[in-house]
Each structure stands twice: as C-alpha cells, then as structure tokens.
Amino acid sequence: MALIAERGVAATTAAEIAALAGVTPALVHYYFRGRPRLLDAVVDERLSRFAVHVFAPAPTRPASLAEAMATLVGRIFDAARRMPWMPPIWIREIAPEGGLLRKRALALLPTGAIGGVGDLLAAAQRRGEIGPDIEPRIVFVSIMGLTMFPLATRGVWRRLPGAERITVGDLQRHATALLATGLAGPRASAHTRIRRRSG
Amino acid sequence: MALIAERGVAATTAAEIAALAGVTPALVHYYFRGRPRLLDAVVDERLSRFAVHVFAPAPTRPASLAEAMATLVGRIFDAARRMPWMPPIWIREIAPEGGLLRKRALALLPTGAIGGVGDLLAAAQRRGEIGPDIEPRIVFVSIMGLTMFPLATRGVWRRLPGAERITVGDLQRHATALLATGLAGPRASAHTRIRRRSG
Amino acid sequence: MALIAERGVAATTAAEIAALAGVTPALVHYYFRGRPRLLDAVVDERLSRFAVHVFAPAPTRPASLAEAMATLVGRIFDAARRMPWMPPIWIREIAPEGGLLRKRALALLPTGAIGGVGDLLAAAQRRGEIGPDIEPRIVFVSIMGLTMFPLATRGVWRRLPGAERITVGDLQRHATALLATGLAGPRASAHTRIRRRSG
Amino acid sequence: MALIAERGVAATTAAEIAALAGVTPALVHYYFRGRPRLLDAVVDERLSRFAVHVFAPAPTRPASLAEAMATLVGRIFDAARRMPWMPPIWIREIAPEGGLLRKRALALLPTGAIGGVGDLLAAAQRRGEIGPDIEPRIVFVSIMGLTMFPLATRGVWRRLPGAERITVGDLQRHATALLATGLAGPRASAHTRIRRRSG
DNA sequence: TATGAATGAGTCTTCATTCAT
DNA sequence: CATGAATGAAGACTCATTCAT
Numbered sequence: 084m085a086l087i088a089e090r091g092v093a094a095t096t097a098a099e100i101a102a103l104a105g106v107t108p109a110l111v112h113y114y115f116r117g118r119p120r121l122l123d124a125v126v127d128e129r130l131s132r133f134a135v136h137v138f139a140p141a142p143t144r145p146a147s148l149a150e151a152m153a154t155l156v157g158r159i160f161d162a163a164r165r166m167p168w169m170p171p172i173w174i175r176e177i178a179p180e181g182g183l184l185r186k187r188a189l190a191l192l193p194t195g196a197i198g199g200v201g202d203l204l205a206a207a208q209r210r211g212e213i214g215p216d217i218e219p220r221i222v223f224v225s226i227m228g229l230t231m232f233p234l235a236t237r238g239v240w241r242r243l244p245g246a247e248r249i250t251v252g253d254l255q256r257h258a259t260a261l262l263a264t265g266l267a268g269p270r271a272s273a274h275t276r277i278r279r280r281s282g
Numbered sequence: 283m284a285l286i287a288e289r290g291v292a293a294t295t296a297a298e299i300a301a302l303a304g305v306t307p308a309l310v311h312y313y314f315r316g317r318p319r320l321l322d323a324v325v326d327e328r329l330s331r332f333a334v335h336v337f338a339p340a341p342t343r344p345a346s347l348a349e350a351m352a353t354l355v356g357r358i359f360d361a362a363r364r365m366p367w368m369p370p371i372w373i374r375e376i377a378p379e380g381g382l383l384r385k386r387a388l389a390l391l392p393t394g395a396i397g398g399v400g401d402l403l404a405a406a407q408r409r410g411e412i413g414p415d416i417e418p419r420i421v422f423v424s425i426m427g428l429t430m431f432p433l434a435t436r437g438v439w440r441r442l443p444g445a446e447r448i449t450v451g452d453l454q455r456h457a458t459a460l461l462a463t464g465l466a467g468p469r470a471s472a473h474t475r476i477r478r479r480s481g
Numbered sequence: 482m483a484l485i486a487e488r489g490v491a492a493t494t495a496a497e498i499a500a501l502a503g504v505t506p507a508l509v510h511y512y513f514r515g516r517p518r519l520l521d522a523v524v525d526e527r528l529s530r531f532a533v534h535v536f537a538p539a540p541t542r543p544a545s546l547a548e549a550m551a552t553l554v555g556r557i558f559d560a561a562r563r564m565p566w567m568p569p570i571w572i573r574e575i576a577p578e579g580g581l582l583r584k585r586a587l588a589l590l591p592t593g594a595i596g597g598v599g600d601l602l603a604a605a606q607r608r609g610e611i612g613p614d615i616e617p618r619i620v621f622v623s624i625m626g627l628t629m630f631p632l633a634t635r636g637v638w639r640r641l642p643g644a645e646r647i648t649v650g651d652l653q654r655h656a657t658a659l660l661a662t663g664l665a666g667p668r669a670s671a672h673t674r675i676r677r678r679s680g
Numbered sequence: 681m682a683l684i685a686e687r688g689v690a691a692t693t694a695a696e697i698a699a700l701a702g703v704t705p706a707l708v709h710y711y712f713r714g715r716p717r718l719l720d721a722v723v724d725e726r727l728s729r730f731a732v733h734v735f736a737p738a739p740t741r742p743a744s745l746a747e748a749m750a751t752l753v754g755r756i757f758d759a760a761r762r763m764p765w766m767p768p769i770w771i772r773e774i775a776p777e778g779g780l781l782r783k784r785a786l787a788l789l790p791t792g793a794i795g796g797v798g799d800l801l802a803a804a805q806r807r808g809e810i811g812p813d814i815e816p817r818i819v820f821v822s823i824m825g826l827t828m829f830p831l832a833t834r835g836v837w838r839r840l841p842g843a844e845r846i847t848v849g850d851l852q853r854h855a856t857a858l859l860a861t862g863l864a865g866p867r868a869s870a871h872t873r874i875r876r877r878s879g
Numbered sequence: 880t881a882t883g884a885a886t887g888a889g890t891c892t893t894c895a896t897t898c899a900t
Numbered sequence: 901c902a903t904g905a906a907t908g909a910a911g912a913c914t915c916a917t918t919c920a921t
Contacts, residue, residue: 089379091380091382094292094382148465171379174373178434178438179370179373179438180435181288181289181290181293183293185438194441194442197442198443201442201443205444213467214468215467216456216459220445220448221432221456223439223442224435225428225457225460228426228428232423232427233423235379236379239376239388240423244393244396245400245404245418245419246400246417246419254420257415259415260416262464262465264413264465265459265463265466266348266412266413266416267348268412
C-alpha cells in the first residue's frame, strides 16, 4: 500500500513490493497469482476497508444538514488517519480517467448512498436551505475535493508559506467550515463559537 | 499531453507518443534527447502555459474577496477549457506525493502570488470577514480541490445519478458559490440573484 | 502418459501431471525424486511394456515371411490398442533426432531381435523371395512407418477426404497388405481372398 | 530451423536461436515480434517451401500408377535433401496430435491434390489394379510413413546392425519398391531390372 | 533531421526444486 | 507419505536508448 500510495500503480513493480516485504519477486507472484490479482487484492482487502469505514455505519438521523456533512467529513478524516495510503491512491488511481484501479474500485462506491445524499440535498435546496447555485448531485465530489485531495497533497501545500503548522485537525475544521458556510463564515447573528487552536 | 493526461506519465511510452505523432520512437528520443528531457519539455512548454494563464494577468484590484475568488476560479476553468489535459495531469502527476512531474512542475507555482492570496485572506479573517475556522493559508488548496479535482474526475462522477447533465459551467458556478458561502448559500437579506439554467 | 502423448515431454509440466492425478506438484517431485527420474519411470514402467508386448513372446516359427510380417504388425496394433499413448510418444520422443526420451528408451529396443528379422529378410532376399530393391535391414523401420506413424497421426489424416471412416482394423489390413505385396496387390493367380468390411 | 528440427519447438528457446544467430534474444523478439509470429515465420517462410517443392509442379500425366508414386516419393526425397530440417519437424510438430506447428502448417497441405491421389487410387482399385486390402485414401499417409518417417529417424536406425551404410538413395529405392510391390517384389514374369549398387 | 536495427536492463511469469512441518 | 510456502534460474517480452547510415 505504501509503495502504491507513494509512486502509483504503474510505477510500482513486483520486485519493489517483494524487496519491501523481504521476500523474492517469485513469491509475490506465487502468493497473488499474477499482477492483476495482486491489484484485485489491493482493492478487495485494503481499499474496501476505507469505503466500509466511511459508509458502513448506519447513518444516524442527523440534526441538520451541516451536521450530516460534518459527520461525513469526520468519517473520511478518521478513515484516512487509520489508512493514510488511501487519499493518494484515490486521487491517482481511482478518481481520474484512466486510473489503474478505477474499474476495480468503483464498485466499492455505494452509489445508492451517494445518490441518497444527493436526494437529501436536492430536497433541502427546494426548501431553500441550500444556495441556488449549488449542484446537489455533485456535493459529494466537492467533499472529496475538500478532504481526500488536500490529504493526498499535504506534501506539496505544507511548503506553502504559513502552512507548515497546519494539522490534519485544522484541515478537517477548515473543510467542514468551508462546506457549511463557505469563506463567508457563519451568519453575523450566530452565537459565539468556540475558538480553535487557542495556542 | 493527451496520452499523459489519459494514462499518466508512467504508463505512457515514447513509442505511443511517437505513434500518435506519426513519427518513430527514435525521433522522439532524438528530438527530446531522452525521456527526462521530454518530461521537462512537457512541463516547460505546456504545463507552464496553464500556470501563466491562471496567474500571469496583473491582479486587478478586486472589489471584494468573493469577487477575487470568483476571478481565480474563473481563470482556472478558462484555462482548463483551453488546456483540458491539465486537470488530470495536475491531479495525478503534480499534486500528490510521488507525482512524476512534481519536482519539475512545482517551480511553476507562483508561491509568491499564492502567499499573497494567503496574506489577503489572513487579513480579511482578522477583520472578521472570513469565518474563524477557515485556514487562510490553504484556501488555495481548497480552490484546487473544488476546481481541478472535479474537472479531472468528470468521467467518474458523471455516472452518479442525476449528475449526467451537469455542465462545466454548472460546475464553475457550484465551486464559486461553495467557496463564497458554502452550502448555506448567501445570507437571507441578500438581494435576489439571477437564476441559472432556467431551462 | 496421456499428457505426454498429447503434448510431448517438453510441454508437459509436473504441475499438470499432478493436477491430473489429483495430487500436489510437490508430491510428484517427492514420489519420482525429480523430473529426470520421472521420465525414467515413464520409460521403465510404461514404455517397456509396449516393447515387451511386441517382442517378448517367443517367435513361433512362421509359415512364411508374409505371415511373420503380419504377426509383427498384428502385435504392434494390438499393443497400441492397449497402450494408445505409445505411438505418439514413440513418434515424437523416441524415434526422431533429439527426442527427449530417446536415450532412455532406445535400450528397450531388442536390437538382437531386430537384427534377427534383418538376417531373416536378407537370407530371403538372397533366395529371391524378396524384391531386389528392398533393404532388409530397414524393413523394420518401414514397418514402424506403416504402423506407429499412422497410428500416431490419425487426428490429421482422418480429416482427409474419404478417410473419415477408416478404422484401426482397416489400417492394420492396409499396412499388412502394403508390406506384403505393395500397392500392386497379390499376384493374379492367387486364390480368392476373404473380403473385408462386408458391411 | 536446425534447432527446431533437432530439439522440437517447445524445447527451443529464443535465447538459443539468438545465440546460434550471434544476436541477442531481444533482437529475435524485435525481428519476429514475439514467439507466435516467429513460429508463423517458420511455417510461412520455410516449411511452405517444402510443400511447394513436393506439390507445386504440374503433375505430368504419369505413365502408370507405380510411376506416379515413384515421382511423388522422388520429390519428397529431393525436397528433404535440400531442406533436411523438414522430416523431423514434420514428424514431431505437424503430423502428431498436439504438434506445436500443426494448426499453422496444416494449411500448407494441398488437401485437394491429396484427395486427387486418393481418387486416382480408388479408381485404380476398382479396376483391379490395386490390391483389395489397400485403403486408397490413406496411401498418402503410408507414403509419409515410408519417406518422412525414416528420413527423420535416420539417427536411430543407422545404428541397427547392417544399416550403417544404407544411403538416402537406398532408402528412396527401398520406399519406392515397397510401395509398388511390397516385400514380395515384382512379379516373376517381370523383365530383368537394372541392379542397384553393383559395388 | 530522421530512422531501422540493435541492445541492456528490467518486467512479469513459469517451473522444477527445496524444505520445514 | 504429503504439502504449502518459498525460491533460483530461466522464459518471453518491453522499452528507452544507441548508433551507423
């Protein structure tokens, strides 16, 4: 997982995997019965856990839309903490056109659940709870763009001036806030909120 | 560019590039003087144009922060329309850890300009114009996650139920809105806005 | 035997043999103590039976040369009926230059007996009972070419037009006749012979 | 051709071919574009020549059946003199069930011409010119068994006692005679024939 | 400038063999 | 007796690279 997360599928050879595991390339082949099935195993035995972690728990009736979003974001960050190889793999090998794990991994996406989120948001939009320019059906994509993408690219943006000390927790708070109220932040009338990172 | 965008750098051979160009692999090698310098050329002669398109124009003093963001988003979408190979390449080969064009392309990022945006946002946050949970320094990353990422992954999410007819224009509007006010949408007191996609 | 007859020695792996036998490749190795000795066993425990069947029975004093030949041909066909794997193996792995069982199997050939047949024929030739252009010493080879070879290649020639219904019995009669009197058939003065395949 | 004739297709590696040709295995692959097409080339560029040599010349109206057979046998021996790799290859890789060149090479066999020979013989048999036990349709197979087979197996039978000095010419004469009149030789009434190998 | 021929290094894969159990 | 795990050696194949032309 580490190698694939770091270099991508195409650039990861069986020999490298074997070396990292302290075995011979022949064993890797013997064990997984060929490269295609090794990739199957990557998806079925590892990537699937991530999907389960994010989607499996019965969705408790959320108090509000914002809370529902925050929960989903929370689960993604949580899963990524446990399975840090997922964000880069997702970003490189699953999401984009021609990703080498795409076909294998797309089945993991609970299209139903995602559609459900879309329905929920579309209804909310009809009730005026959601901005008119929002596309409810691709809010899920935006969530990915605000969670998996920054998680996968920490290495780059951490070098941006002033970003060195931003933690994963900060990132989660940032994504949740951006998703809820955008840069504008909560309405002026909102009650005082707990300050983060007081230090 | 098309091949790299579609399959990634590692999976694109000089022979494929040559075939697509109607020349011999030997000529590709002769012309670019080796694979490393071919990748250099990809970055220097193509990817750089994208960066120029997004960042080069003198930043006219924006009327508001929201407008500044909308302009940046607009430029990205505009550049992506002209150079559709950029989003997948960015997502796969530049942004993530171990991206094969990362070292070469990172120099293109105008760290200064990005830092400037960060400064601007940090100041705005101090003035209370920006939500307290926002991290000004990585707003740029969020913008990427709301523009380049969905552009690079249209192939996947277009299959989500209800997302078939979402256009790039819709996507831009969605990203701009989300960035400005989040899902919550503009404050209640806001004046009526032009409806999108009336048909 | 079936696998070797069908694909040849070089193309038959220990794993295939094991699979067909319902055991593991490791057991095949354990049992035969390596590939060379597996091939030894093929020769010593199977192929040898064929040779025994053809040559072992005490050669009853034949009434005539023709009868002696018919007997030998009969024994070969008989053995091939019981051990149908032999003709292909003989043709591919024993007879030709570089056959993979050649060295092992050649010892099975009773050179003495074959030489005896040669002596017999040479004497007959000297007495004028055998055509002057016949080479007595390689009549045995011709017998092989008229028995083992067609038996090993039935799959091909059965597809020849009109050859579909030719049985092994027909083949034996054909070989015996050809050997005795060639295409010309028995002398005109010969007494009527029993017709074959009356149905 | 030499390697395949000597060891068979399965036991001949690209590396051996390369070594014999004084080039690298990579070149063999480059030149033939893979093993399957190397075998195609073997068949199309070499084996086909043999078939042409044997079958192509317009069949001059033969004076007799015996002459027709002698001509066919003569052509086979002639072709084998020029292309000595053919008999072993034919015997191992084309004729038997599971031969590795079988599918590729069977198209070379002029089924029509062979069927024609069959027709001719069948008619002759009806006229009583051919023995009743002969199967006209597989006389062609017998011819192969009396020509290609002994040619492919010289290495073995040359070691038979008394066979050391038998030449290819002797073999041809032997095969022709056996085919014409069997071991029995020409009818007693036949006119004197030229003696062979007077020395 | 352009290429066909050629290759070294490295890919996945196969397979007989080993060995602890 | 029997096997699963493991491997070395070798196989076909790939690809960037070289080079004479």
